[in-house]
Every structure is written in structure tokens, then in C-alpha cells.
Amino acid sequence: MLQKKECVAMLLAGGQGSRLYNLTEKNAKPAVPFGGKYRIIDFTLSNCVNSGIDTVGVLTQYQPYVLNEYIGSGQPWDLDKTYGGVKILPPYQRANGAYWYKGTANAIYQNMGFIDRYDPDYVLILSGDHIYKMNYNNMLKFHKANNADCTIAVIDVPLSEASRFGIMNTNGDGSIYEFEEKPAKPKSTKASMGIYIFNAGILRKYLEEDDNDPSSSNDFGKNVIPKMLADGAKMYAYQFTGYWKDVGTVKSLWEANMDLTSDDPALDLRTPEMRILSRNSTRPPHFTGENAKIVNSLVTEGCEVYGTVINSVLFGGVKVAAGATVKDSVVFEETEIGEGSTVEYSILDCRIKTGKNCKIGEPKEADKGIALLGADMVIPDGTVIEGGVMTSKFEKEDK
């Protein structure tokens, strides 16, 4: 006997994330490490759990191994449920053929069968590449109070940046009368956060229509939402106030990490409310050596710091040798910075071994951009890597 679920969440995690370059070479964007001990998807998964949503489908397509392994049974998020919980949904073969997910709307459409198993009244559509804490239940209450067909979460962005987003133009009561994708002259500053709540029946109707339209690119933002507006569906914008960051680019990923290092961070991970859950390592506590200096930085389990760390985020098991300096940088798990080496304005992927006296990246002020180093590289002593360089060459270590 299956129980009904009021709301099922569908988390779009299949994008390639090509603007993160070598960070997503072998890893789906939602599984990219973030904030010292998290992965990007932890934020949306934790938000679901903290909002009382215990059924989450994660739609994957691109490089899924790391993500699959990370999510596992869903135990770290209490999503290992007898009924419901977190389920990985890759594209699959049907009697009439096999198709990749063609777009966000098509990915959901192909999994209507999954949604039907829980007979939900509402479907929450999420994307796995944003950093924020949000109680979706409040949004659902708003959706129900308005008796809406679809509710879209929006956040105020500076007018100067509004033309980079999908902008919702709304009436006084929050109802949406117009949607403009990346408008040259934005009329409002309400940017879509890519979070939608649909009535399940309405969603099915529009996804079926979308699937039957050969000219559609099967995308929520480009096709489904404009079509619903054109049909006069009841659509509302749910105003979110709080920290929200799209981490789809190297720059924004870097910025979001840096935001956490402030003494009064806009996104406080330390408060017990809406705690962000993650798969924890079994590393020992971190150690700071005799001559260590750590300022405005995050350091976590397994790190050993003998050098200087300024305005940086160190992930689990990172070693900073004596005389080494890490500044304005993000260093992923198990990467080692050798004696006398300097890392500035860089993102270093996992398990890189940096030799002695290397110079990686250039000061932020030099304005050459962020240096981005791919995983598992062994960087010989004395290597110089200029600012803004993105590389995964050098000899890879035998695994």
C-alpha cells in the first residue's frame, strides 16, 4: 500500500556545468565541492529535508559516478526512507526507444512515472547549482494561499545585473504578467531562482503539450513558463530574501566560497536553523603548527597548516607546509601545498601535490583572473602558473 506524498521535489542535476571547466571534467556540477566540507547539492537537499519534503528525485545525466556515490542511500540527509527518500533518476530505455534528457522540462516529463508513484498534489522543481537556505514549505503555503497553478521563487538583484537573469514582471499581488529571459531593458529586478512549484495536474498537462511541440527546446524557462503565461495560467512570484548565489561559473563559485569567510557571513552555516547536512568524512581534527598563521579563512577536519592561510577556504585533509602561503584561494580535499610555495587567487581541485617553491596564480589585484588547477596533478618544484590559467596537465599520479 503506497502512501500519498503532498509534495515531491525534483532536483535537476544533469547539467554539464561547462563554465566550471576542469572542475566538472569528471564530475557533475551539483557534486562540485563547496564551502570546506560540502558539495553544491547539499544545500538543496538539506533545504528539502529542513522543509519537511522527504521525497526527492535527483535527475542525473552527465558524469554521475561521484554524485551517485555521494548521495548513496541518502543517509546523511535522513533521506533513507522506507517509502520516499532520495532517488537517483538517470534517463532509461522504454519500449518505444531510449532518449537522453533533452532539456529541463523533458527531464521531468520523462520521469512523470516516478512522480505518479507518490500521487503528489504539488511538484517542486529545483536546480542543483545554487547556494542558499530556504524553507520551501513557506513557498508552498504561499502557493496554496494564492490557489496558484505555478509559483516561481524570485530574488531582487541589482538593476544593473538584471539583464543576466530571467526577470519576472509582477502585479501588486505578486501575480506574474510577464516573463522576460535576459531582457536588455529590465522592467523589474525580480530574478527567477529556478525554483518552481506546480500543481501536479497542471505540470503534466503542460509537459505533455511541450513534448508534442517539435519546435520546443523543452526548457522550463524558455518554453513551459512563457506558454503557461500566454495561456493565462495563475502564476505567482514568491519573494525570497536572503543569501542566494548561482555558482555556475568559476568566478561566482570563488565568490560564494569567499562570502563564507567573513566574520559575519550573509549565509551563516553555524546557526542551528536550517542546518546544512553533508556526507561527513572520518578525518581527525585539524592541526595548526608552530608558525601557522590563519586569518579570515575556513579550515576543516584533516587539515594540517604549518604556513600562512589568508582569505581562503581549505577542504578536508589539505596540507599547507611551512613557509607556504595560500591567499584568496579555495583548495579542495587532500591537496598539498609544498614548502615555500605561494597560491594566490586560485581554485585548486582535489589531490593536487604542489612541489616546493611553486608560484600558482597571481595576486587578485593583478586582475589576471582565477587560476584553476584540475585534480590529481603533480606539480614539480619551482613551477610557475600564471593568473587566470586553467590547466589539468602535468603528469597525473597513478591511481
Next chain:
Amino acid sequence: MSVTGIIFSNIHDNNLPELTRMRTMASVPFGCRYRFIDFTLSNMVNSGVTSIGIITQTNYQSLADHIGTGKDWDLASRAGGIKLISPNITAFAQDSRIMNVTTRLESLKSATVYISRRTEDLVVLSDCDVICNVDFSDMIDFYEKTNSDITLAVKRMKLTADLAEKNVIIKSDEDGRVRDLLVYPRDVIGEHDISLNIMVMKREKLLDLIADASAHGYTSFNTDVLLKNINSYKITSYSYEGYFACVSSLSEYFTCSMELLDPAVRRALLDVKDRPIYTKVRNSPPTRYTEGSYVKNSLLADGCVIRGTVENSIIFRGVTVDKGAVIKNSIVMQDGYISKNCALNCAILDKNAVLKEGRVLSGHPTIPFYVPKNSII
């Protein structure tokens, strides 16, 4: 051969009266993020022992809270997993002597039902406060190879008279056969093998021993069972060579905690390849260091905010050290709050302690200044 584990959670509570007032010895916090029992539990799990009974007696709320379902040790399992064996007191028991189970043997008597229902061939028994990283499967190999009835784990240590009085000294001959036990001896110093209070034997054997001890009214496992049978049973000693912290007083708790600042000790205890130490997951964010923080030669857990100075100290999860505060040679447990301009030296702050602005506490390694749980100073 299949192996089940038994852990004694309240043994030696009176060695650390300060820290065990509100908790079992098993749940005494240690090493920034662990509890004593994490070491034994992890050793068992890492050696493939996945059905474990923990015998409890008193004060075990904190232990039950720490263990939860056992999922943090991968012990939330249908086939075995972790079981808290609470004291077996019937509704008719008005006699305080029954309720006052004090020794290893008496606790085992109350666990006979659990032990007899297990199906494993062997049982490994361990105290909760054995802080070491030992491979039980190696010990079990030794037990089988030597055809022993009982194998005891021992560690060669330099003993002071104080330390000897709280330990059992094992005397074995060259091939490892145990010939004598000195139980809590007085006036013994020098290098000796002490018992780590880890034993391996057949499960059936253990049940026979308990039944026999029960029939004879025995109370002590060491003197009544082991010593009396030292010639009739083949009792052998397995020598453990790795790091072992013998915490039998508050000052030793302090000393052993500080030993973790030595990288070699950490590597031998916390960072052994394929033998990690598991603990309860708390989902703390990384520790944040702000402008003006100064931290050297210290071990810190996650979830802290460090605005002040920390030197030669052990800082647990969720601790806040405010600007101008100076912590030296101290241990600050979970969620401690050290306000501005406080100064600590050789202090142990139990969980949730709050020091208001400008407080100055100083102890000495031999008598550390102990601040009880939830204190506000």
C-alpha cells in the same frame, strides 16, 4: 571465525570522577571530536566485528545519545549492529545490592541473555576506555594460532606507583603464556606488561565462565576467573605495539590529550590507513578564523569561531574564542564560549562552559583547573 563484541561502558568511572559525574566513562569526550568509546567501537568495526553489545549500568543517557542508531559506525544493521544492554533489574528487585553492579563479572552476568542469543563463535571483550588503534583480527589470529582458551591484550609501559595501582600487570613467559596477574598492585614501578582489558575467547567458553562464577558467587573476573584458572586454561598475552593512552586520572586525561599535539601520536591513533576512528556526526561547518586570530600548535575540531589566541590546546566542536582571549595549554570541550580578554592556562572546560569577559583561570598539568559542564563563570 565469526566474532561478536562486548564493551563495558562504566568500567573505571571512578578514575575520572570529574568527567563521569554526568556521563559514563564510555562517553567522556577526548581529542576534539571523539568519545572514549569511539576508539574501541572503531577498532571493532575496522576489524570486521559488526555485532556489538554495550553493557551499561548508570548514567548512560549521554552514551545512548552518542550512539544513536549506530549509523555513524555503520552499525545500524539488522544482522547484529549495536545494542545497548541496559541493567537487568526486575520489578521485584528492592535489594540495592542487585542494582549495584560494580564489576566486570557482575555486568557480564546481566548480559548472559544477550551473549547466549548471539551466534558467533568468538567474543572479543573490551573496556570502553582503551584509547588505541588496534587490529583485533591480528589478535584473533594470534588467539587461534596459539590454540588459546583466552587471549589478553597487553602493552608494555613504564609504570609509576600511581599508574600501577590502577592497572593489572600481566606476567607471561617467552611464548606468551600468562603465568601471573598482579591486580591493582601497590608499590610496583618500572617496565611491565599491563592488561589493556581486551580479551578474546570462545563465546561458549565465556558463558561457561559466567555460569561457574555465578554458582560460586565470584565477583572479580581477574582474581576469581583468570587467576584461579591460570594453570588449567591456556591464557596467552597478545602484545600491542601501537599508541595507547592510559587515562586513569584527570591529570593523565590532560597529559594524554596534550600528547595528541605530537604528529606521531596522531598518525598512530587517529590517522592510521584503513583504520579511521569514527564518531557521531554533528554536521558542524568548518572552523572560521577571523582577522586577528593567532593559533599555534593546537588541534581544533569543526564548527569553531576563533577570534583570539589559542596555543598548545585542544579545542572541541562549536567553541567560540572571542577577541583578546588567550587560551594556553588547555582543553575546551564542545560549545564552550570564551568571551573577550579571558585567559586560560592548564584548564579543562567541560561541555557548554561559558566564561564571561575577562575571566582568568589557571591550573597546573598535575592538577588542571576543571570547569564542570554547563558552568557559567
